[in-house]
Amino acid sequence: MRPSFWVAALVTVLLSGTAGARPTPTTAPTLELTTLEGKTVRLADFKGRVLLVDIWASWCGPCKSSFPSLDALYLELHPLGLDLLAVNVDERRRDADEFLSHHPHQMPVVLDPQGRVPEAFGAEAMPSSFLIDRSGNIRFRHAGYSPASLPVYRQEIARLLEEAGAESDGVVVIGP
Amino acid sequence: MSLLCRTVVLAGVMGLSAQGCATVQPWQRGRLADPCMTFDSDAGRVAYQTHWQEAREGAAGGFGVQSGGCGCK
Numbered sequence: 442m443r444p445s446f447w448v449a450a451l452v453t454v455l456l457s458g459t460a461g462a463r464p465t466p467t468t469a470p471t472l473e474l475t476t477l478e479g480k481t482v483r484l485a486d487f488k489g490r491v492l493l494v495d496i497w498a499s500w501c502g503p504c505k506s507s508f509p510s511l512d513a514l515y516l517e518l519h520p521l522g523l524d525l526l527a528v529n530v531d532e533r534r535r536d537a538d539e540f541l542s543h544h545p546h547q548m549p550v551v552l553d554p555q556g557r558v559p560e561a562f563g564a565e566a567m568p569s570s571f572l573i574d575r576s577g578n579i580r581f582r583h584a585g586y587s588p589a590s591l592p593v594y595r596q597e598i599a600r601l602l603e604e605a606g607a608e609s610d611g612v613v614v615i616g617p
Numbered sequence: 618m619s620l621l622c623r624t625v626v627l628a629g630v631m632g633l634s635a636q637g638c639a640t641v642q643p644w645q646r647g648r649l650a651d652p653c654m655t656f657d658s659d660a661g662r663v664a665y666q667t668h669w670q671e672a673r674e675g676a677a678g679g680f681g682v683q684s685g686g687c688g689c690k
Binding site: 496498499500501530531532536556559560564565566567569 | 642645647650651
């Protein structure tokens with residue numbers, strides 16, 4: 442038997458174990474999530490607002506810096522039309538609670554132990570975040586986090602807030 | 618054993634072995650990111666050693682827990 446057969450067979454077996462590329466949606470998926478307080482939140486409820494979906498976990502190193510930074514961003518920009526959902530993907534609730542006990546926050550936190558949100562959004566790393574415009578389109582994606590990401594977030598959010606939408610009220614200027 | 622028979626058996630074995638392959642998604646790596654998963658009996662010492670190595674090299678990542686198992690960037 443020719444060696445090319447064995448090479449082809451080996452490649453087939455090796456490739457069979459790899460996952461196919463996850464779909465990367467262009468519009469926000471239809472999902473229902475549960476907040477820490479037990480309330481149900483739908484992504485569709487945020488239509489007309491600019492929404493930042495941040496996916497984090499207690500075991501994720503960069504999340505320790507992204508979480509408070511994004512919370513501060515939320516406090517600053519929420520009055521201008523920004524909403525934020527911090528999606529926790531810890532399998533155990535107590536891990537999330539312990540993290541949150543050390544990281545006081547104002548932004549809404551929802552629980553997703555099954556990982557439905559990162560699956561639906563096609564997340565590629567931890568943390569991951571997605572910026573959704575007023576029409577429900579996913580406009581910007583972030584894989585990972587560093588302090589250098591914050592100015593980029595600001596630029597992107599300002600751009601989305603400026604765009605016409607259900608609650609748009611003119612030019613938005615966001616400081617550095 | 619004929620060539621056809623050997624090919625079928627081999628293809629079967631390769632197919633069965635491929636069933637064990639799975640991709641752990643980034644958000645599913647909580648257990649892999651646990652310090653106890655490092656390839657060393659002393660996770661604390663490894664963390665300290667990694668810290669000064671990163672400071673000396675001016676680069677971070679690729680040392681096991683973070684950037685290794687957890688899918689963090």
